[in-house]
Amino acid sequence: MNLLEGIRVLEIADGLTDFGGRMLSEMGADVVSVSVSGSRPEADIAIHHGKTRINADSRDAIVALARQADIVLDGQRLGDKFGLAEALSGNPETIHVLVTPFSSEGPYARRPATDLTLFALSGLMHVTGDPQSPPLKFPGRQAYVLTGIQAATAALLALYARRATGHGQQASLSAFQSATLANYREAVMYEWTGRIGRRQGNMLVRGKSGVRQIWPCKDGHVTWSMIDNPSMMRALVSVMADQGCSGELSDIDWDNTLVADTPQETIERWQAIVGAFFAENTRQQLGAWSLEKGWGLSVIAEPRDVRESEHLKVRGLFVPVTDEQTGKVINLPGPMFHCDAMDGSERVLKAPIPASQFEGWGGR
Amino acid sequence: MGALDGLKIADFSWVGAGPRATKDLADNGATVIKIESHKRLDLGRRSPPFAGDPSDVDGSAFFAQTNTSKKSVTINLGDRRGVEIAKKLVGWADVVVENFGPGFMERIGLDYAALKAIKSDIILASVSVAGKTGPMAGFRGYGNSAAAHSGHAALTGYPNSDPHMPPLAYGDVVAPMFLTVAILGALEFRSRTGQGQHLDVSQIEPMVQVIGDLYAQDNPLKNGNDDPAFLVHGVFPTFGEDQWIAIAVETDVQARALESALGIAADQLSPAAIASATATFDKFALFDRLSAVGVPAGPVLDGREIKDNAELIAAGHFQNPDHAILGKANMPAPPYRLSRTPWSVGPSPLLGANNREVFVEMLGLDGSEIESLIAEGTLA
Numbered sequence: 001m002n003l004l005e006g007i008r009v010l011e012i013a014d015g016l017t018d019f020g021g022r023m024l025s026e027m028g029a030d031v032v033s034v035s036v037s038g039s040r041p042e043a044d045i046a047i048h049h050g051k052t053r054i055n056a057d058s059r060d061a062i063v064a065l066a067r068q069a070d071i072v073l074d075g076q077r078l079g080d081k082f083g084l085a086e087a088l089s090g091n092p093e094t095i096h097v098l099v100t101p102f103s104s105e106g107p108y109a110r111r112p113a114t115d116l117t118l119f120a121l122s123g124l125m126h127v128t129g130d131p132q133s134p135p136l137k138f139p140g141r142q143a144y145v146l147t148g149i150q151a152a153t154a155a156l157l158a159l160y161a162r163r164a165t166g167h168g169q170q171a172s173l174s175a176f177q178s179a180t181l182a183n184y185r186e187a188v189m190y191e192w193t194g195r196i197g198r199r200q201g202n203m204l205v206r207g208k209s210g211v212r213q214i215w216p217c218k219d220g221h222v223t224w225s226m227i228d229n230p231s232m233m234r235a236l237v238s239v240m241a242d243q244g245c246s247g248e249l250s251d252i253d254w255d256n257t258l259v260a261d262t263p264q265e266t267i268e269r270w271q272a273i274v275g276a277f278f279a280e281n282t283r284q285q286l287g288a289w290s291l292e293k294g295w296g297l298s299v300i301a302e303p304r305d306v307r308e309s310e311h312l313k314v315r316g317l318f319v320p321v322t323d324e325q326t327g328k329v330i331n332l333p334g335p336m337f338h339c340d341a342m343d344g345s346e347r348v349l350k351a352p353i354p355a356s357q358f359e360g361w362g363g364r
Numbered sequence: 365m366g367a368l369d370g371l372k373i374a375d376f377s378w379v380g381a382g383p384r385a386t387k388d389l390a391d392n393g394a395t396v397i398k399i400e401s402h403k404r405l406d407l408g409r410r411s412p413p414f415a416g417d418p419s420d421v422d423g424s425a426f427f428a429q430t431n432t433s434k435k436s437v438t439i440n441l442g443d444r445r446g447v448e449i450a451k452k453l454v455g456w457a458d459v460v461v462e463n464f465g466p467g468f469m470e471r472i473g474l475d476y477a478a479l480k481a482i483k484s485d486i487i488l489a490s491v492s493v494a495g496k497t498g499p500m501a502g503f504r505g506y507g508n509s510a511a512a513h514s515g516h517a518a519l520t521g522y523p524n525s526d527p528h529m530p531p532l533a534y535g536d537v538v539a540p541m542f543l544t545v546a547i548l549g550a551l552e553f554r555s556r557t558g559q560g561q562h563l564d565v566s567q568i569e570p571m572v573q574v575i576g577d578l579y580a581q582d583n584p585l586k587n588g589n590d591d592p593a594f595l596v597h598g599v600f601p602t603f604g605e606d607q608w609i610a611i612a613v614e615t616d617v618q619a620r621a622l623e624s625a626l627g628i629a630a631d632q633l634s635p636a637a638i639a640s641a642t643a644t645f646d647k648f649a650l651f652d653r654l655s656a657v658g659v660p661a662g663p664v665l666d667g668r669e670i671k672d673n674a675e676l677i678a679a680g681h682f683q684n685p686d687h688a689i690l691g692k693a694n695m696p697a698p699p700y701r702l703s704r705t706p707w708s709v710g711p712s713p714l715l716g717a718n719n720r721e722v723f724v725e726m727l728g729l730d731g732s733e734i735e736s737l738i739a740e741g742t743l744a
Contacts, residue, residue, distance in 0.1 A: 001553075001557070002553075003549035003550060003552060003553040003561075004549055004552060004553075005556075007552070019574075023545055027545075027549045040577075040593060042577075042580055042581060043577035043580055044580075045580050046576040046577045046579060046580040047576070047577060097700075102675055102679075103675065103678060103679035105678070106674075106675045106678035106679050107674050107675050107678060108655075108675040111655040112655060112658055112659065112660040112661075113660050113662065114594075114612040114614065114660045115612075116589065116591070116597055116599075116610045116612045116660075116662070117610045117611070117612055117660045117661055117662030118662060119610070119662075120599065120608070120609070120610035120662035120663065120664045120665070121662040121663065121664075121665055122665070122670075123665045123666060123667060123669070123670040124531070124532075125599070125610070125664050126608075126664050126665060126666045126667075127531040127532075127666075128520075128528070128530070128531050129521075129528070134589070134599045134600075134601070134608060135599055135608050135664045136520070136521065136528070136588065136589060136599075137588075137589050137599075138516075138520060138530065138534075139516060139519040139520050139575050139578055139586060140519075140574060140575040140576075140577050140578050141577060142574055142575075145573075145574045146541075146574075149541045149542070149545065150541075150698075150699050150700060151700075152545050153388065153541070153544055153545055153548065153698075153700070154698075154700040154702065156545060156548035156549060156552065157367040157368065157392055157548060157702065157705070158367060158702060158705070159548070159552055160367055160368060160371070160548060160551055160552065160555075161367040161368075161702075161704065161705045163552075163555050164369070164370070165704070167704055169702055169703045169704035169705065170702075170703040171700045171701065171702045171703070172700065172701045172703075173699055173700040173701075174679055174699050174700075176675065176676070176679075177676065177679055177681050177699030178699040180670060180676065180681065180699075181681075181696055181698075181699055182534075182537045182538075183532070183670065184380075184384075184426075184429065184430075184532065184537060184696070185531075185532050185667075186666065186667030186670060187667050187668075187670040187671040187682075187694065188413060188425050188426065188429055188667075188694070189412075189413055189667055190666075190667035190668045190670075190671050191413075191425070191671055191693065191694055192412075192413035192414070192415065192425050192693075193412075193413050195667075196666050196667050196668050197531070197666065197667050198606070199531075200531070201528075202526065202527075202528060202529055213508070213529045214517075214526055214527055214528070214529065216526075221518075221526065221527050222512075223508065223509075223511075223512045223517065223527075223529060291503075294504075296504075296505075298505065298508075298509045298512035298513060299512065299513075300512050300517050300518055300527045301512060301513050301514070301515055301518060302515065302518045303515045303518060303519065303578070303579065303583075303584040305515075306513070306514060306515040306572060306579075307579070309513075310498075310499055311494060311498040311499045311500040312498070312568070312569075312572075314497065314498040314499060315495055315497060315498045315566070315569065317569050317572060318579075330580060330582075331579075332576060332579055332580060333569070333572045333573050333576045333579060335569070336542055336545070336546070336569070336570070336573060337542055337543075337546045337563055337564060337565040337566075337569070337570075338495065338496070338497070338563070338564035338565075339546070339550065339561040339562060339563045339564065340561060340562070341550075341553050341557075341559070341561055
C-alpha cells in the first residue's frame with residue numbers, strides 16, 4: 001500500500017505543475033494529467049510516467065474530472081484554459097491548487113514566463129557561472145521543478161486540513177516565489193552586509209581569499225576545497241607526504257593557520273601542490289582515500305556514473321520505465337525517498353487518450 | 365488557523381537540511397519544538413550574516429530565516445537524563461525529525477524501533493547526504509557533496525566545460541522540500557491506516573530527481589542556457605555593468621513580437637542581433653516592454669533586487685515578525701496562499717527560550733526538578 005493510495009489528482013500540466021504531479025504519483029496517488037503546453041518527447045517519460053495522460057478534447061470532460069478529484073493541480077502558465085475555479089465553486093471538498101508564474105494581483109500578474117525567465121528572476125542565475133561570462137542557469141528545468149514541489153506541498157497541506165475540517169480549499173501558488181525561495185543566501189546577505197553576490201565560477205570565496213572547488217584528476221574531476229578544517233588538512237597532507245609530494249604543506253601548522261585570512265598568492269602556491277597530487281591520481285583512488293581519511297572530497301560523477309552507481313543501485317533509485325507508444329525502455333529516477341508504504345508508481349509512460357473517452361474514475 | 369494546527373513535531377535536526385522542512389511545518393501551524401544544546405550548538409547559529417556580534421547565538425539571520433515559527437528547548441543528549449526527557453517529547457510528538465550523523469540516534473537509544481516502542485504510530489523523518497541504506501550510507505558530506513554525486517555539477521555549464529558547482533548548498537535546499545512532502549504524505553497515510561513510517565530522505569536522490577528530465581536522454585548533455593526546443597532561449601546583456609535579461613521564445617507569434625519590440629528586421633532573430641538590441645535597454649524597462657507583447661522575459665536579479673522587488677513585496681514573500689535580536693527583519697514566507705488555513709510566519713526562537721513552557725507546562729514535569737537539570741547542564 002502506498003502513502004497516497006486512492007487520492008485522485010487532476011493535473012493541468014503546463015510545466016509549472018508537472019513535477020508536483022510526479023511526486024504525488026510516486027507516492028501512490030491516482031494522477032490524471034492533461035497536457036496544455038504540448039508534448040516534450042525527450043522529457044515526458046521522466047515527468048509523466050505513472051500518470052494517466054489525456055488530451056483536452058472536451059472542456060466539459062476536464063471539468064467533470066476536476067469535480068471528481070480530491071486535488072486539482074491547475075497550471076495556468078499559459079492562462080486559465082478551463083475555468084476550473086468557477087467550475088469547482090460547488091465542490092467545497094476539492095483542493096484546488098492554482099499555479100501561476102506570479103502572484104495573481106501583484107505588479108507582475110499575468111506576465112508570460114518560462115523556466116528560464118523564472119530562474120533569472122530567482123536571483124540564483126546572477127551568482128551562477130564564471131565572472132567573465134553571462135549568468136548561467138542550473139541544468140534541466142528547475143524553476144518548474146521547484147514550483148512543482150511547492151504545488152505538491154500546498155496540496156498535501158490542504159489534504160491534512162481537510163482531514164481535520166472536512167473542507168477543501170483553494171491554494172494559489174507563485175512560481176516566481178517558489179524559485180526565489182530556493183535562493184536562501186543573496187537577499188539576506190544584502191540585507192545584513194550590504195554586499196551583492198557575484199559570479200565566482202568554481203571559486204569558494206570566504207573572507208579575504210578564494211579557494212578552488214573543482215580539480216582535474218587523472219580520469220575526470222573531483223570537488224574539494226582548502227577550507228579552515230585543520231584535521232581535514234592534516235589528513236590530506238599526511239597521505240601526500242606518504243606519496244612524497246606534500247612539499248611545503250608538511251611544514252604548515254594547520255591548527256594555527258586561518259586559510260580565509262591567508263594571502264591569495266600563498267593559497268595559489270599551496271593549491272598548486274595539491275593540484276599536482278590530484279592530477280596524478282584517479283577518481284577512485286582519491287574517493288577511497290577521502291572516505292578512509294576524512295578529506296571531505298567528492299568525486300564528480302558524470303551522468304553514466306550516476307546511472308551505474310552501486311550505492312544508487314542498492315537504493316533502487318533508477319527504475320526501468322517503458323514508453324507504451326514506442327516500446328522503448330529507459331532507466332530513470334523513480335522513488336523520491338524511502339519508506340515502507342512505497343510500492344512504487346506504474347513504470348509506464350502511457351499514450352494520451354482523449355479526455356472525453358476517459359472513464360477511469362467513474363462517477364462520484 | 366493554519367493547515368497543520370494541532371500537529372506536533374519533535375525536531376532534532378540542525379543546520380539546513382532538516383530545519384528548512386520543519387520551518388514549512390511550523391509556518392503552517394504545527395507546533396515544532398527544536399531540540400538544541402549549548403553543548404552541541406546548531407551550526408546554523410554560527411552561520412553569517414549576523415545582526416551584530418557573531419558570538420551571539422541568537423544573532424544569526426541565517427538561523428532566523430531557517431527556523432521561523434518554532435520553539436526551542438535545550439537538552440544535552442550526551443546525558444542519559446537528557447535522553448529520558450527527549451523520550452517524553454517523542455511520546456508527545458506525531459513526527460520526529462533528525463539529520464544526525466550515522467549511528468547517533470541508535471547510540472542514544474532513539475532509533476526508529478525505540479521510538480515506536482514509545483509511540484506506536486510515530487513518524488520518523490530522517491535526512492542525510494546519501495540515505496540510511498546502501499554502501500554510501502553514513503557518508504559525511506560537505507555543503508555540495510550531493511551536487512557532485514548526482515550529476516548536477518557535471519551537467520551544469522556549457523558543452524565541454526569543466527563541471528560547475530552550485531553557488532550555494534543546494535542539496536540543503538532541495539532535500540528538505542522532499543522531506544516536507546514525505547512527512548505530509550506519511551501523515552495522510554497514518555490518518556487512514558493508523559500506521560507510522562520511517563522516512564529516509566537522502567540529498568543525492570532529490571538532486572538527481574530535479575534533473576530527472578535530463579536522464580531521459582541516452583547521453584545527457586549540458587547546454588549552458590540553451591534549450592533546443594525553443595526558438596530563442598538565452599541570457600542577453602542590457603544597459604549597465606553586469607546587467608542581463610533572459611528571453612525565451614516558444615512560438616512564431618512570440619518571435620515576431622520580439623523582432624518588433626527590439627527593432628530587428630523580419631527573420632533576422634539571431635542571438636547576436638538580439639544581444640545588440642537588448643544592450644541599449646534598461647533590463648526592467650525591457651521586461652515591461654516584452655511582457656506587454658507576450659514575450660516571456662525575466663531580468664537577472666541580484667540579492668538587492670530580490671530584497672527590494674515590488675512583486676515579491678506585494679505577494680508577501682518576506683514577512684517581518686519581531687525578533688528580540690534581529691528586530692523586524694525579512695523572513696521568507698511559503699510561496700502559496702491557502703484560502704481557509706493561512707500560514708503565519710513567527711520569529712525564530714532564542715536558544716532554549718521555551719524550556720519552562722515545554723518541560724513544565726506542556727510535558728507536566730516538576731518545575732524545581734527542571735530548574736535543577738538546567739543548572740546541572742542536562743537541560744542546557
